[in-house]
Amino acid sequence: MADLRKTILTTERQIENIMEVEDRYQVATYKKFPFAIERGEDVWVYTSEGERYLDLYGGHAVVSTGHSHPRVVRAISEQAGQLIFYSNLVYNGARARAAKKLVEVAPDRFTRAFFVNSGTEANENAMKIARKLTGRKNIISFEGGFHGRTPGSLSATGLPKYREGVSPLLGHHVYAPFDDIEALADLLDEETAAVILEPIQSMGGVRMGSPDFYVALREMCDRAGAMLIYDEVQTGMGRTGEYFFAGRFDVLPDMVTLAKGIASGVPIGAALVGEEIAIEIKTGDLGTTFGGGPLASAALEATIDVIRDEQLLENVRANSERMFAELTDIPSVEEVRGLGYLIGIKFKSGNARPYQQALLESKIITGLSDDASVLRLLPPLTLRWPEIEVFLDELSRV
Template sequence: MSKIQEMEAKYIINTYNRKADSTPYLVRGEGSYLWDDQGKKYLDFLSGLAVNVAGHCHPQVVEAICKQAGILSHTSNLYYTEPQVLLAKELVDKTLPGGKVFFANSGAEANEAAIKLIRKFKPGRYKIIAAERSFHGRTMAALAATGQKKYQQAFKPLLEGFSYATFNDLDSFEALIDDQTAAVMIEPIQGEGGVHVAEPDFIEGLRHLCDRNGLLLIFDEVQCGMGRTGKFWAYENFAVKPDLLTVAKGLGGGLPIGALLTGENCKDVFIPGDHASTFGGNPVVCAAALAVMEIISEAGFMDEVAAKGIRLKRELEDACPSGEFRGLGLICALELERPEAKYVQEKCTEHGLLINAIGDKILRLLPPLTLSDDELEDGLAVLKKLI
């Protein structure tokens, strides 16, 4: 056990279940690779759980961070700062023109902001219908929205007003609507729940359902947004637009950020004093995010993500016909027939490939979007051997 691992066990609350004998102690990253303290190199098919969309230490991101850190690293949201405003413009132009942005520091915080905004939108209406198997974060409102009992059990009573319908079953959402319902909240692709992609009829039907009943439709794109599916937002794969969208993870190029984007219909719901964040929209983080936006907006970038996703799907389906492949672009999962996901994850780590096991059977892959064809080939070679 290294000194750092010993200290971790002594000083850090054990919420992540790291294991000194098998969990890498990482010291450096570059492109699609990470290195541990022993100099062992890992191909990263996890990207910090969908964060490093432009890989590790992308030169444009590093330059933006260093430059901004030397100019102005923090002030208060009581004042104007440039990177925050420029980033908001980029996000609005790309997403819901006519809308606005609130900046936070994580996915859960972006969802907290969304839930508060929904509660204020139509007085008397406060209920939100979320999906079973969803994941929206660990803070109390986001946890209440998360349709997984295992995360909620120890922390009751939860914030009231949430119910859970079956993902991809429109009737089950309709059945939960009453006159206090304010919104429907879903991930277009459920990430943490095992990578389940919304069916076009379902998500388009949800839009109509919300319009008919005067409900807001919110998409949590914290994990599936930022180019992961081969489109800037996952919802662009469908013929729908949300009223509210949350983003985090991939936006900050490795620095913490979260944002709530609103459509024009709810851009002025919050007024001064309703919501705030000391660090939200921090200049360094926003400068990094602007660099990420530039990288993934380059011509042809999204087509390449989509092409790599198709290849990943084809090769994994061929290699493991007994498994079920799910995903879109570079957010994907292979559900194994037998409960061997943890074993495969450990073996992959031994062979220098970082992937993520969800539960007993699901392998989740979230490589950097900048992954080269050769790197994809190398990762697939390890995976194919082990599954």
């Protein structure tokens, strides 16, 4: 008995310790859930107390193939045993395979990848390419869009709270209302280098434009000689039920930026371009130390293999359609937004936080957004119907 009590006290002490130590030694920039995650398996995570949570947040849309997918783990460990890193100064098999596979699952227009480390870096590079190749300075982005925390991406971010108090930001950035073709027409001209957008605004509350909006965007950019950049950091790599949003409504941007889920949690980002852009980019124009490192490349290759072999795109499409239908029937729900496994649930009460809290008490992790009324789901693409039912039952109950 005394031994058991000692074990319990020690475990409690260890848990407190993890949180205390993180809080003590990290800059306090994140509001965290009150538990420490020790391990994960598919759509489940386990805390250091041994509690199991259903993860419908996917570490913020990152854990695309589920937590610690055995094939991704094997690919990473084999690569780590062989070569963890060498820079872009040498050729490497893992990087070669990752680039080829990524380009092969992309729409035909995209023939080359430039690897980086994060979403914000992918966007910085895409905007840099657009400015360099057009010789123009102006970038148009959209109110409600989020593109990252470094100066260029932040300057394109249309959620003012992230830009507040951060100065100087870059000039030559303007924001248009999302899904408003006329407003865009007033801003887009021969001085515009690029229009950048999240095709579905995730952080802004999971908002998708009307099909006409994307078609008009392409036509207007073509007419003005401006580049169109899709920030697919969230929508890319299967989240919408297709590998990319690019191609939907027959609209192809000039560049696509990627990160988050493309390597199942190992940090890597990419900008995808076509030949007409690639040919203009010369040796030394772009660069990064870690981008396309062997370890991250191995994880990226394994991620694509798993999505293909486990038919995860089909899984996302079938389950999300059913989930959207059932969510719409829940009385507290006003609207269900998004596509595939990028889902925004808008509550009639106008406040999603109590729902998130109640779900957390039922051991289900979900996310909020910058729209207080919208709860966000960004689960692993491996999420199946039985777990969705657990979530739907809990949500109806709370």
